[in-house]
Amino acid sequence: MSAPLSPQMRFDGFVVGAANRLAAAAARAVAESPGTGYNPLFIYARPGLGKTHLLMAIGHAAQAINPALVVEYVTLDDFVEAFHTAVGAGQGDTYRRRFVEADVLLLDDVQFVTHRRETQAELLRLVDQMQAGGRQIVLTSDRPPADIEAFDERLLRRVAGGLVVDIAAPDYETRVAILRRKAEERQVVFKAGVLDTVATLALDSVRELVGALNRLVAFQSVGNAMLDAEQARLVLGVRATASDVPPAPATTAAIPAPEAPADEFGEFLSEVAETLTRQVEGWRRRVEEAMARWEGQGYRTARLAGLLDRGVDGDPAGALASFVADIERLQALQAEAAALSDDLASNAVFRDPDAVVAAEEFLARAVEGASPPPPPEGIWVFDDLVESEGNRVALRSARETAERPGAAYNPFVIVGGAGVGKTHLLHAVGNLLVASHGSVVACLNAQDFSEELIEALERDRVGAWRARYRRVQALLLDDVQLLAGHERTQEELYLLFNHLVEQGAQLAFTASAEPGEIEGLAARLASRLAGGLVVHLPPPEREVRQAVIERLLGARYDRVDPELAGYLAGRPAESVRAVQAFVQRVEAAADARHAEPDVALAREVLEGAAPRAPRPAAGVRTSGVGASGFRSPEKAVWEWPDIGERLIEEWR
Amino acid sequence: MSLVNFTTREITCKIVYYGPGRSGKTTNLQYIYGRVPEGRRGRMVSLATQSDRTLFFDFLPIDLGSISGFTTRFQLYTVPGQVYYNATRKLVLQGADGVVFVGDSQARRYDDNVESLQNLQENLLAQGVDIRQLPVVFQYNKQDLPRDLILSPDELDDALNFRGVRSFGADCLHGHGVFETLKGISELVLQRLAAGSSAA
Numbered sequence: 001m002s003a004p005l006s007p008q009m010r011f012d013g014f015v016v017g018a019a020n021r022l023a024a025a026a027a028r029a030v031a032e033s034p035g036t037g038y039n040p041l042f043i044y045a046r047p048g049l050g051k052t053h054l055l056m057a058i059g060h061a062a063q064a065i066n067p068a069l070v071v072e073y074v075t076l077d078d079f080v081e082a083f084h085t086a087v088g089a090g091q092g093d094t095y096r097r098r099f100v101e102a103d104v105l106l107l108d109d110v111q112f113v114t115h116r117r118e119t120q121a122e123l124l125r126l127v128d129q130m131q132a133g134g135r136q137i138v139l140t141s142d143r144p145p146a147d148i149e150a151f152d153e154r155l156l157r158r159v160a161g162g163l164v165v166d167i168a169a170p171d172y173e174t175r176v177a178i179l180r181r182k183a184e185e186r187q188v189v190f191k192a193g194v195l196d197t198v199a200t201l202a203l204d205s206v207r208e209l210v211g212a213l214n215r216l217v218a219f220q221s222v223g224n225a226m227l228d229a230e231q232a233r234l235v236l237g238v239r240a241t242a243s244d245v246p247p248a249p250a251t252t253a254a255i256p257a258p259e260a261p262a263d264e265f266g267e268f269l270s271e272v273a274e275t276l277t278r279q280v281e282g283w284r285r286r287v288e289e290a291m292a293r294w295e296g297q298g299y300r301t302a303r304l305a306g307l308l309d310r311g312v313d314g315d316p317a318g319a320l321a322s323f324v325a326d327i328e329r330l331q332a333l334q335a336e337a338a339a340l341s342d343d344l345a346s347n348a349v350f351r352d353p354d355a356v357v358a359a360e361e362f363l364a365r366a367v368e369g370a371s372p373p374p375p376p377e378g379i380w381v382f383d384d385l386v387e388s389e390g391n392r393v394a395l396r397s398a399r400e401t402a403e404r405p406g407a408a409y410n411p412f413v414i415v416g417g418a419g420v421g422k423t424h425l426l427h428a429v430g431n432l433l434v435a436s437h438g439s440v441v442a443c444l445n446a447q448d449f450s451e452e453l454i455e456a457l458e459r460d461r462v463g464a465w466r467a468r469y470r471r472v473q474a475l476l477l478d479d480v481q482l483l484a485g486h487e488r489t490q491e492e493l494y495l496l497f498n499h500l501v502e503q504g505a506q507l508a509f510t511a512s513a514e515p516g517e518i519e520g521l522a523a524r525l526a527s528r529l530a531g532g533l534v535v536h537l538p539p540p541e542r543e544v545r546q547a548v549i550e551r552l553l554g555a556r557y558d559r560v561d562p563e564l565a566g567y568l569a570g571r572p573a574e575s576v577r578a579v580q581a582f583v584q585r586v587e588a589a590a591d592a593r594h595a596e597p598d599v600a601l602a603r604e605v606l607e608g609a610a611p612r613a614p615r616p617a618a619g620v621r622t623s624g625v626g627a628s629g630f631r632s633p634e635k636a637v638w639e640w641p642d643i644g645e646r647l648i649e650e651w652r
Numbered sequence: 653m654s655l656v657n658f659t660t661r662e663i664t665c666k667i668v669y670y671g672p673g674r675s676g677k678t679t680n681l682q683y684i685y686g687r688v689p690e691g692r693r694g695r696m697v698s699l700a701t702q703s704d705r706t707l708f709f710d711f712l713p714i715d716l717g718s719i720s721g722f723t724t725r726f727q728l729y730t731v732p733g734q735v736y737y738n739a740t741r742k743l744v745l746q747g748a749d750g751v752v753f754v755g756d757s758q759a760r761r762y763d764d765n766v767e768s769l770q771n772l773q774e775n776l777l778a779q780g781v782d783i784r785q786l787p788v789v790f791q792y793n794k795q796d797l798p799r800d801l802i803l804s805p806d807e808l809d810d811a812l813n814f815r816g817v818r819s820f821g822a823d824c825l826h827g828h829g830v831f832e833t834l835k836g837i838s839e840l841v842l843q844r845l846a847a848g849s850s851a852a
Contacts, residue, residue, distance in 0.1 A: 263687060264687050264827070264830075264831040265684075265687045265688050265689065265692075265831070267831070268831050268834060268835055268838070269716055269717075271835050271838070271839070272716060272719070272724070272726075272835070272838050272839075272842065273719045273720075275838065275839050275842045275843065276663065276719045276722070276724060276842050277719060277720045279842050279843060280719075280721070280722065281720070
């Protein structure tokens with residue numbers, strides 16, 4: 001059941017001092033505009049320092065500003081108990097809705113959530129729903145979220161995503177202010193110095209402080225005269241030393257009692273003790289502040305907690321500085337990891353300053369995993385590409401892309417049929433990028449890309465796999481159509497694409513068809529590909545074929561028979577690969593005969609005709625037919641059966 | 653010397669009373685000695701000449717008990733004021749956490765004050781300590797003497813205390829200003845605790 005807000009617990013009655021200023025400011029901000037700023041707000045403090053007061057003050061203030069707001073205050077124990085009851089009565093949803101629909105949910109003492117998995121799951125859901133609905137949730141605990149035993153990691157992240165503030169024990173001045181206000185509330189007047197005496201006691205919670213005040217009020221009310229400071233000390237002294245109070249941080253009462261307060265040495269001792277306590281507490285507070293700060297940012301602070309518990313072997317400032325240095329080192333490592341992959345950067349190893357070495361090793365392993373991606377094949381270079389009318393645009397834009405990576409055309413997409421030289425052009429771009437910019441270039445087939453991902457998934461090393469590609473300056477992916485239906489690879493490619501474009505890296509692809517026409521390619525990926533420059537690589541034209549043939553023959557024979565080259569180039573071919581294939585056939589036949597290939601042999605091999613004396617008309621014929629208006633004259637002629645050709649010859 | 657030992661949780665402050673001969677350094681310590689309860693003070697070691705001039709140094713350890721979990725001790729030293737004991741002064745100055753410069757308020761001792769202050773600066777510098785970095789307070793002793801014989805604290809401040817550190821008028825024979833001075837220097841010394849390692 002949610003409890004009513006205590007009318008006394010308002011901001012008005014909350015004395016703000018150095019120890020609680022941040023918490024009070026955050027609480028006010030939340031009360032003034034719930035759900036917009038710090039959500040969730042997590043306040044932690046040792047018992048009796050005003051968590052509940054602040055929590056209820058938020059409720060009061062929020063309702064005062066907007067009376068229509070629904071404010072629910074509940075302690076975790078009550079929350080759990082009532083929820084169990086509601087579930088038992090079959091009204092779990094109703095109960096749940098009630099909290100989700102609150103505009104401000106104030107949940108006290110969440111440290112009791114320890115080892116309650118169901119409650120944590122419920123709380124997680126609640127926090128998520130309230131955040132999503134722009135509703136405020138404020139949690140309090142007696143310890144920082146990271147110290148709540150078995151606290152759900154997801155819940156911890158949610159809490160860290162809001163604001164985590166602590167309330168430290170009030171300093172002397174705040175204690176005096178609190179006592180004065182309490183005395184005023186009770187309309188009791190004390191002699192000068194009495195409240196100051198109470199304020200110096202070793203009471204480390206406001207509750208105990210008020211308890212001491214109550215004791216004085218009681219003593220004073222039964223006596224005839226007002227208590228003076230000395231009497232007050234007597235009334236409280238026994239209790240303060242006899243009580244099992246831990247050594248108070250911000251008090252001077254741990255001072256050895258001066259033997260004779262009036263004497264000079266006693267006064268000196270008090271002053272020295274006060275100064276010393278202030279100084280010692282200074283670093284203690286700095287350590288506590290550092291703990292709150294780093295815990296709020298999700299770092300483990302066990303080492304600092306150790307400083308407070310056990311003291312330090314060395315000076316605390318040095319220990320603190322070394323802790324901060326370790327965190328900075330972790331942050332640097334994390335940044336390095338983030339450059340490789342977000343997955344890697346979110347690893348918990350980057351959150352533990354006591355495990356810097358482990359973090360370094362982790363990163364080293366990750367970097368190792370991010371071995372250089374496959375580079376372009378060195379044999380495919382621009383110089384071997386022959387420019388023709390049909391491929392001029394593709395070749396020149398490819399060269400420009402390589403010369404101005406990330407700036408000219410990004411992505412650069414080469415479309416064409418099988419064997420027309422897309423892969424060659426892609427690798428040539430890659431090689432030029434490496435040669436002229438020294439770029440780290442990943443150049444590989446889409447199928448291999450997909451296989452690598454699958455392997456990474458099997459080994460649970462997707463982070464490293466991503467890292468491997470995220471650091472490239474150019475990603476060149478061949479045959480992107482092979483990714484059709486590979487949903488996960490497409491998703492990864494999509495993310496990689498965006499990342500690389502953002503980094504100014506160059507992307508290039510080859511595809512068998514326009515991106516939009518590739519079936520099974522996600523629209524978001526297709527549209528990104530189409531958003532760059534899409535060039536078409538046509539089947540090789542005659543001059544391309546001629547150049548390829550001459551190069552192939554030249555690589556094998558001392559002299560290239562121009563007639564043979566001309567003849568071969570005259571044969572139609574849909575791809576360079578086809579040209580290579582028939583050149584190889586001719587070469588093989590020549591090898592079998594231990595002779596150099598000539599036109600006759602070629603003709604025999606390729607046309608199946610008996611070798612015969614070369615005819616002067618051979619070279620002319622195609623052009624003759626071409627002149628007659630055939631769109632593809634060579635194809636039209638050469639596909640005729642031999643018999644037909646002979647008939648024509650005879651007819652001629 | 654380490655001011656704070658966090659391992660053994662001990663704080664030890666070495667405070668040196670410095671100044672010209674016969675300015676009242678030993679008198680300061682004697683007064684303090686007389687006021688510290690027996691259980692808290694160690695034996696005051698005083699190596700004096702036959703005419704009661706400090707020959708080597710005075711040493712007064714004071715145990716302040718446990719403060720904030722630290723066993724706290726003050727060690728008060730004086731140096732011999734006479735010019736020719738400079739080696740001893742240097743020795744005593746080593747590792748000082750704070751210095752009380754005890755000046756003689758008598759107008760005729762003005763030059764001795766200046767000379768001693770310069771000597772303090774030199775000796776500190778020889779140990780690589782910048783006087784500006786060390787807690788120092790001034791005490792102008794013998795303010796009980798007739799007005800026409802002495803300079804007022806303000807006048808002495810003008811003459812000696814050009815950095816404007818805390819200064820105290822005193823009459824050590826009767827104890828006026830002795831503990832005020834000790835409190836003043838203690839506060840400065842202890843405040844350096846906040847600086848952590850720099851104080852160590």
